[in-house]
Amino acid sequence: MQIIQPHYHAIARTAQDYERMAMSGVVAVAEPAFWAGFDRKYPETFIDYFRQISEFEPTRAAQYGIRHFCWVAVNPKESEDPILTREVLRQMPEFFEKPTVLGVGETGLHKSTKNECDSLEAHVDLAMKHGQLVLIHTPHLADKAHGTRRVLEVLAGMNVDRQRIWIDHVEEQTIRPCLDAGYWVGMTLYPITKCSPKRAVDLLELYGTERMLVNSSADWGPSDPFTLQECVLEYRRRGHSLQEAVEVFHNNPCRFLGQNPKFDIPQIRIDTVAPGSTKPVCS
Amino acid sequence: MLTPPQVAEAYFLESRHMLLEIAAYLDRYDAAVARGNHSNGNGNAKASNAATAEKKLDVIRRALAITSEAQPTKQRTLTLLELFAAPETKAPNP
Incomplete structure (x- = not known):
């Protein structure tokens, strides 16, 4: 089955991960800008990082037949520094012109401070002015419910196109308000600290599949890109059809990311072919 | 050997994760019961499976x-x- 990994920190992963992802059906990944594990001091460091994910990383993925797209942003942890954030934001529009940059992300909140909220607002504002998609990170663990509420409050005060905004890392306590407000949501599968494949399938069964994305994130910390395939297996094991799985794990990323015409991967429809025929049994 | 605070810290997130999985399992069961699809079969088999x-x-x-x-x-x-x-x-x- 062909699947799309819509949130994947490729530069933190090995070539073997690309190879194994390709062998397990991944046809495209989208890499949001991320925290490096330490706070970067210089705007230039971000610019080089954006060059890495928009110029070099697509060539590495292409060796395994995987399309690589990316997002640019100052991530929430580093946006505590307003001078740095302002300077990086000033230079971001030149990356919107790159052929594989899909939008602004991951912006969002970590500790939900005033500087973080200001940065989120500035990122979303920049994205809307330039017609870009937005990917929003919500905080981890105990900070998640409060941080997600703050994200929704910040967005509610802005003139945004909600269909073009994806609020990521939702869990049971945060998914409903995000969906009710009209945004796309993402469930991020981590071995321990975020959603699990089984819980993600529970949420798909509870809330339906519309405006739902599933991803592994997979960064330099304890994480696993193949939790996404685990989720596909769990979804199928519960009796959902191949087409239903394709809708969630391939076509939904196409629907959201395809709002940016640079993401040109078409949706898939599975047809059954009668024996001895090349024509579908039904369409 | 770890001290009590070290044990509490080292295995907290893992325990949190496992508890959430158990809670999700029980929620999943309740949701299936609410949907009413215990299993296929006749009335007696359904009652026995339930x-x-x-x-x-x-x-x-x-x-x-x-x-x-x-x-x-x-x-x-x-x-x-x-x-x-x-x-x-x-x-x-x-």
Whole structure:
């Protein structure tokens, strides 16, 4: 089955991960800008990082037949520094012109401070002015419910196109308000600290599949890109059809990311072919 | 050997994760019951399957109660293994 990994920190992963992802059906990944594990001091460091994910990383993925797209942003942890954030934001529009940059992300909140909220607002504002998609990170663990509420409050005060905004890392306590407000949501599968494949399938069964994305994130910390395939297996094991799985794990990323015409991967429809025929049994 | 604070810290997130999985399992069961699709088959088979399922869930609920005891008289793991091995709760051998 062909699947799309819509949130994947490729530069933190090995070539073997690309190879194994390709062998397990991944046809495209989208890499949001991320925290490096330490706070970067210089705007230039971000610019080089954006060059890495928009110029070099697509060539590495292409060796395994995987399309690589990316997002640019100052991530929430580093946006505590307003001078740095302002300077990086000033230079971001030149990356919107790159052929594989899909939008602004991951912006969002970590500790939900005033500087973080200001940065989120500035990122979303920049994205809307330039017609870009937005990917929003919500905080981890105990900070998640409060941080997600703050994200929704910040967005509610802005003139945004909600269909073009994806609020990521939702869990049971945060998914409903995000969906009710009209945004796309993402469930991020981590071995321990975020959603699990089984819980993600529970949420798909509870809330339906519309405006739902599933991803592994997979960064330099304890994480696993193949939790996404685990989720596909769990979804199928519960009796959902191949087409239903394709809708969630391939076509939904196409629907959201395809709002940016640079993401040109078409949706898939599975047809059954009668024996001895090349024509579908039904369409 | 780890100190008590080290144990609490080292295994907190892992324990949180496992508890969420158990909570999700129980929620999943309740949702399936609410949907009413116990299993295929005739009325008697359905009733029997439902009773078996409820018995399994009851074992899990008892296990959770044992797990949450603050001052157990013996190791919680030992009590749980005895519970899971008891004839009325034993899972079939694969």
